Amino acid sequence: MTFHKEGYTSLALCILFIFILNAGIQFYKPEATALKWIFYILSAVLFIIIVQFFRNPHFDITQDEKVVLCPADGKVVVIEEATETEFLKDKRIQVSVFMSPVNVHVNRNPISGVVKYFKYHPGKYLVAWHPKSSTENERTTVVTENSTGTPVLFRQIAGALARRIVWYVKEGDKVEQGDQFGFIKFGSRVDLFLPLGSKINVEIGEVVKGGRTVIAELPA
Structure with a gap:
């Protein structure tokens, strides 16, 4: 530690x-x-x-291109089909993890690959579990594509207390699953947008660990 x-x-x-x-x-x-x-x-x-x-905390990370690792410590608050309108512009399975002030706030890459898209959005500071926080709060959007061409989009979203989002990636970077891609201070949320057909391995209300919990298995 x-x-x-x-x-x-x-x-x-x-x-x-x-x-x-x-x-x-x-x-x-x-x-x-x-x-x-x-x-x-x-x-x-x-x-x-x-x-x-x-x-x-430091721990061993088991990398597997077929799975999506949790990007942050917290609790699963959303699992639903949603339309991603910023970059992918298609239907996805959204999985959202709420990070309370007592959680570790390191953010980790859910998959290995190349960063195809990155954008920072200034915005509001609604409570992180608010339905509109994903589109109206201060946030970053990252899209990483793995070696098979499968893209996964994920967002850091500021909450009512989180007033600083930090990121360590940019477009064109090659990233490794489980490595740190950012940090959010004092309560926040991370959204994942996964391909339809992904097998979701978590449930609403489940406590998850960044870099350790397998959120989903990607479709073949």
């Missing part, structure tokens, strides 16, 4: 805030022992929250 690079600034600001807060209490209320302990405990809780949010 390591600390993710996207959290360095947040961790530094957290430590600075905790130092100033506790130094102020020590200076202005040196005799208030109970009050100081309350602030010590609150400071420890804040520090733990920041550290756990930006944790970056």
